[in-house]
Amino acid sequence: MAFPCVDQLEQRTQKLLQSFDGGPEPSYSNPISGYSLYQHNEPFLLDHGGILPKFEIAYESWGELNADKSNVILLHTGLSASSHAKSHPANIAPGWWEKFIGPGLAIDTNRFHVICTNVIGGCYGSTGPSSIDPKDNKPYATRFPIITIFDMVRAQFEMLSSMGIQKLHASVGASMGGMQSLAAALLFKERVGKVISISAAARSHPYSIALRFTQRQVLMADPNWNKGFYYDKVPPHSGMKLAREIATISYRSGPEWEQRFGRKRAQPSTTPSLCADFLIETYLDHQGERFCLQYDPNSLLYVSKAMDMFDLSASTSAETAIRRARNTLRLQEGKGSSAPENAATPPEEQVAACVTATPAAELKAKEELQDDPKAQLNDLKQGLSTVKDIPTLVLGIQSDILFPVWQQKEVADCLRETGNKSVTYYELDSMYGHDAFLLEVVNVGSAVKGHLELKE
Amino acid sequence: MAFPCVDQLEQRTQKLLQSFDGGPEPSYSNPISGYSLYQHNEPFLLDHGGILPKFEIAYESWGELNADKSNVILLHTGLSASSHAKSHPANIAPGWWEKFIGPGLAIDTNRFHVICTNVIGGCYGSTGPSSIDPKDNKPYATRFPIITIFDMVRAQFEMLSSMGIQKLHASVGASMGGMQSLAAALLFKERVGKVISISAAARSHPYSIALRFTQRQVLMADPNWNKGFYYDKVPPHSGMKLAREIATISYRSGPEWEQRFGRKRAQPSTTPSLCADFLIETYLDHQGERFCLQYDPNSLLYVSKAMDMFDLSASTSAETAIRRARNTLRLQEGKGSSAPENAATPPEEQVAACVTATPAAELKAKEELQDDPKAQLNDLKQGLSTVKDIPTLVLGIQSDILFPVWQQKEVADCLRETGNKSVTYYELDSMYGHDAFLLEVVNVGSAVKGHLELKE
Incomplete structure (x- = not known):
């Protein structure tokens, strides 16, 4: 059995590897101009x-x-x-x-x-x-x-x-x-x-958190993701393609697909295969292909995570306000004492200490x-x-x-x-x-x- | 930032590699007995x-x-x-x-x-x-x-x-x-x-075809899948885990999760992370972990594809009946002439020729x-x-x-x-x-x- 969908991923990796030979690093903002x-x-x-x-x-x-x-x-x-x-x-x-x-x-x-x-x-x-x-x-x-x-x-x-x-x-x-x-x-x-x-x-x-979680997991499982450090390497295009295919399922709905694709196959005269076969599958594949080098994979992780955490409840807003106030104070203290004036980014441990400072009682109330x-x-x-x-x-x-x-x-x-x-x-x-x-x-x-x- | 979810995949690969040292090949039917x-x-x-x-x-x-x-x-x-x-x-x-x-x-x-x-x-x-x-x-x-x-x-x-x-x-x-x-x-x-x-x-x-398609794609993109030939190697456990996470979303529903997990985090006192963080995420992760070495990845491909192709319409049943009759005939002919008596599996080309023999007129009518x-x-x-x-x-x-x-x-x-x-x-x-x-x-x-x- 042939697996063109798998070969395609490998071919893109090879092509991307070649494009790095002396060429500039890819810039996701390249296609966007005039801002x-x-x-x-x-x-x-x-x-x-x-x-x-x-x-x-x-x-x-x-x-x-x-x-x-x-x-x-x-x-x-x-x-x-x-x-x-x-x-x-x-x-x-x-x-x-x-x-x-x-x-x-x-x-x-x-x-x-x-x-x-x-x-x-x-x-x-x-x-x-x-x-x-x-x-x-x-x-x-x-x-x-x-x-x-x-x-x-x-x-x-x-x-x-x-x-x-x-x-x-x-x-x-x-x-x-x-x-x-x-x-x-x-x-x-x-x-x-x-x-x-x-x-x-x-x-x-x-x-909706679950849907975004699977997209992130699929992306992070791509060995090319490399814990986020891929900017001078081949990007995780395969993980991005897969993440986009999952996302597309949640962006569009059954009723439209029923009308547009139904149960039609892309090439009805061929033996069914395990790669894209039904029209709906070639559509998802196409959406993944279009997107996989268009958006920064790490941006997908951070921005989708921000969506997951979104909660306008009063208790969450209050927590955030308290955390913000504490961190501001800590920073000002840091600035005034040990940290040098131009050290805009404080040591990570210091920030971590601020963030985790939510008292146990508050956490219990929240639970x-x-x-x-x-x-x-x-x-x-x-x-x-x-x-x-x-x-x-x-x-x-x-x-x-x-x-x-x-x-x-x-x-x-x-x-x-x-x-x-x-x-x-x-x-x-x-x-x-x-x-x-x-x-x-x-x-x-x-x-x-x-x-x-x-x-x- | 730490990525325990990514490390975990790598650790399992290493563990599986070790288990192959002289040991028997893994058998998916091992946990099942008494049939x-x-x-x-x-x-x-x-x-x-x-x-x-x-x-x-x-x-x-x-x-x-x-x-x-x-x-x-x-x-x-x-x-x-x-x-x-x-x-x-x-x-x-x-x-x-x-x-x-x-x-x-x-x-x-x-x-x-x-x-x-x-x-x-x-x-x-x-x-x-x-x-x-x-x-x-x-x-x-x-x-x-x-x-x-x-x-x-x-x-x-x-x-x-x-x-x-x-x-x-x-x-x-x-x-x-x-x-x-x-x-x-x-x-x-x-x-x-x-x-x-x-x-x-x-x-x-x-x-539903789309949901199963993404599971197959995720699995087939795992380099360990190796176009299906992994039986004496490390199996695509990472792709299987991801496929199961996606499947789990379609098996369970929003209303239950709202009650069971809501927006609770696994460790509320920690800084949010990009690996499993909300309870719903740890649940999906757990489902993936449980399943990833329990079921044969290739079985997932073939059986889920069979579900996609399922159609009880009269025209589809008729097509199948015609194909079956043609192939039976062809096989009997093959058996009686060139093919040796014990060649139960005929040459692939011969079968392919049978399968693709649906006349253009029939295909047009179907379309x-x-x-x-x-x-x-x-x-x-x-x-x-x-x-x-x-x-x-x-x-x-x-x-x-x-x-x-x-x-x-x-x-x-x-x-x-x-x-x-x-x-x-x-x-x-x-x-x-x-x-x-x-x-x-x-x-x-x-x-x-x-x-x-x-x-x-």
């Missing part, structure tokens, strides 16, 4: 105690900024997207929300100034694991610190502040972007006018809370009560298996029950599953437009 | 043109066979199960349906003689890829021919015939076993008294059919019309994502519409997803008992 860079030259303390001595954010924008800078929409991306949401003269390639942004469209560039960023942790121009650690001028790789969705948003708001943008007209996003959109309202309630959260959640569900679903829901409500004065659109897709619609309903219900009088909740019957936010230009677009433009 | 063997010493032609020169079936049985051999229940297994459905003196370990089989239980051993087999293609005693090819006394590995669910059932009925069992009281199974249960009724309608099909389907859905969902459903109804005189219980689980409940409803509806007057259809609201058939002793058990014992 601007925000440079943050101060140390940035992360929620789990890590520190970025400095960071950069790649961003793109569309539409004119008005005189009082009050027409800004911050658009958050999904896990692996770049800041290129829409084509523009410096990069004419279609963006990932091409048909949603423009004059008269869902996000009307005649009215709004739209800013989209690549998240920190990513690989399309913003600081992430593939960026150079100033400590030794080598890529961070897995020396990059653990980041959270809150960290991504706090970094974005540093950028907004530097631009003199005090308050957003709206914080908008889908999937991980919908998490960020809600997180922005929680962290900076005075600076967010409206919120749109599409196909997202207020806390990650174990089923008890976790055994009581009702108390948990109240905890979430309390967490979301910060957003009670911000008009919010929550939109879910009934065929979404990654962020099931009950998670969007949970957000809407919690917001309403905490007294938010302006919550709009829509469910779409789209057959596209989680990816509907990229495809349902009319159904999703109208909801976005309506929410952004309605006077309240 | 009987049916030996079939004639060549057995498979649906896709392959030939097994001979085969064995491992089986176990419970309850007394009555005088006229009319009280037999053939119990079919899921993908990776052995014939050990229930403990007995020769193997006291609990079986996979321990609480469903016994005096007064769902399958009452005071009334029935239950036979459970390991499927061909498996690795628990029946002939499969890890068995010895008599041609060269080496394991078949991926020289093993492609098999179908129909092939498994035809082999089982050869065994029943040899035992003098003409007609089953019932054909019973869940998951892949539910496919076999239906297939038995289609192939041998005169020999099946009743049918029970739990959490199965009449044809595989592209979403047109596949573009018309209504015609497809009629095709399925026609296929199932063979079963119209056999009382059938179809049972589905509402939280099953691998075999969604609409697939069970489809089977029941088709059977009813073809004139079957004795179709029982139940939906269970169990939170256990696909695995409910192993866990819901009362809910599933009562339905099984009622159907088996009701006089009609």
Whole structure:
């Protein structure tokens, strides 16, 4: 029996090995161009105690900024997207929300100034694991610190502040972007006018954690991953391909595949084989092939982990706030005494000591809370009560298996029950599953437009 | 950052390497004992043109066979199960349906003689890829021919015939076993008294094909898989572990995990890590660990592929029948002329020529059919019309994502519409997803008992 799918992996390894002969190292941001860079030259303390001595954010924008800078929409991306949401003269390639942004469209560039960023942790121009650690001028790789969705948003708001943008007209996003959109309202309630959260959640569900866990495991099992240190070697393209195939199952849904592929085989006249055979299999294979060298594997690990940890419950926010305060203090102490002035990154042990300093009593209280679903829901409500004065659109897709619609309903219900009088909740019957936010230009677009433009 | 999950894989490789030093080759059927063997010493032609020169079936049985051999229940297994459905003196370990089989239980051993087999293609005693090819006394590995669910059932009925069992009281199974249960009724309608099909389907859905495809891909990408030839080497334990983690997601469901694991972390006082961290992750890791050396990787490939190809539509059955007739003829010709008398396995090219002999016109008709969902459903109804005189219980689980409940409803509806007057259809609201058939002793058990014992 022939195994072209296995041969293909080996052939790519060989090809990649050849391309390293004297050639430049691969850069994941190569295919992305025409973005601007925000440079943050101060140390940035992360929620789990890590520190970025400095960071950069790649961003793109569309539409004119008005005189009082009050027409800004911050658009958050999904896990692996770049800041290129829409084509523009410096990069004419279609963006990932091409048909949603423009004059008269869902996000009307005649009215709004739209800013989209690549998240920190990513690989399309913003600081992430593939960026150079100033400590030794080598890529961070897995020396990059653990980041959270809150960290991504706090970094974005540093950028907004530097631009003199005090308050957003709206914080908008889908999937991980919908998490960020809600997180922005929680962290900076005075600076967010409206919120749109599409196909997202207020806390990650174990089923979606499981799906991302298998992707990470598959990637890390690729010998080329090499514990994250592959930047001058053959990258784990095989692991990335497999991770993308698993991800694609969670991004699209059964109903669409039933219509599009059914039980058709790619080459019906041949004997069935163990490599891709049915059309659905060649589709998954194709998605894996397209992605395997397009996104930094370490970024996938860090950013997907940030999604897993996402939880807007009051107790989690409180824990984070305490940890942040303790670490800030510790750092300031460190700066004032033993650590040299320019040692922006403190010794790892020191940070670890801060992070693990959650008292046993607090942990026990948390555990008890976790055994009581009702108390948990109240905890979430309390967490979301910060957003009670911000008009919010929550939109879910009934065929979404990654962020099931009950998670969007949970957000809407919690917001309403905490007294938010302006919550709009829509469910779409789209057959596209989680990816509907990229495809349902009319159904999703109208909801976005309506929410952004309605006077309240 | 530490990566114990990656180190663990490497450590197992080293340990396995050491165990090969002079020791015997690993045998997957080692942990299974106390089964009987049916030996079939004639060549057995498979649906896709392959030939097994001979085969064995491992089986176990419970309850007394009555005088006229009319009280037999053939119990079919899921993908990776052995014939050990229930403990007995020769193997006291609990079986996979321990609480469903016994005096007064769902399958009452005071009334029935239950036979459970390991499927061909498996690795628990029946002939499969890890068995010895008599041609060269080496394991078949991926020289093993492609098999179908129909092939498994035809082999089982050869065994029943040899035992003098003409007609089953019932054909019973869940998951892949539910496919076999239906297939038995289609192939041998005169020999099946009743049918029970739990959490199965009449044809595989592209979403379930996708889930099994990623498992195969992950396994085949493990360098230790070595295109299937690993029997005297370190087996692809890493690929198997990952495949099992993915499978586990589809076997269990969100609702159970929400209750059981929620967002709890294994070690809440530590910094989050990229290896298993949340309880749901340690659970998946544990499932992968348990399975990775327990089942033959090549069996996973062949048996899961057989599930993907499963389709009870009339057109598919007709195609198979034509192919079978052509190949039988060709074989007989080969035997009578050039091929030596003892060459039970014909040259591969010859078989390939038979298999690919589906005329272009037939393929075109099939393709047109596949573009018309209504015609497809009629095709399925026609296929199932063979079963119209056999009382059938179809049972589905509402939280099953691998075999969604609409697939069970489809089977029941088709059977009813073809004139079957004795179709029982139940939906269970169990939170256990696909695995409910192993866990819901009362809910599933009562339905099984009622159907088996009701006089009609």
